[in-house]
Amino acid sequence: MRNFVSGLLCLRRGPWEIVATVLIALGVFMLMQPFVMWAFTYSFITTLVGTVMFIIVSHFPE
Secondary structure, eight states, X not given: OHHHHXXXXXXXXXXXXXXXXXXXXXXXXXXXXXXXXXXXXXXXXXXXXXXXXXXHHTTSOO
């Protein structure tokens, strides 16, 4: 866990890719659930932020 947090603070690719991937998965989950309308409403923006974040983070150093 300590390496993960230090990787986030040092702007390393691995930990930030994990965060971006979780955001994308969360956005897709929010899109597919039929129960909570606010989650469905913000699902596209969550997926979009995760995708753009993944594109930016892929240029970070290892």
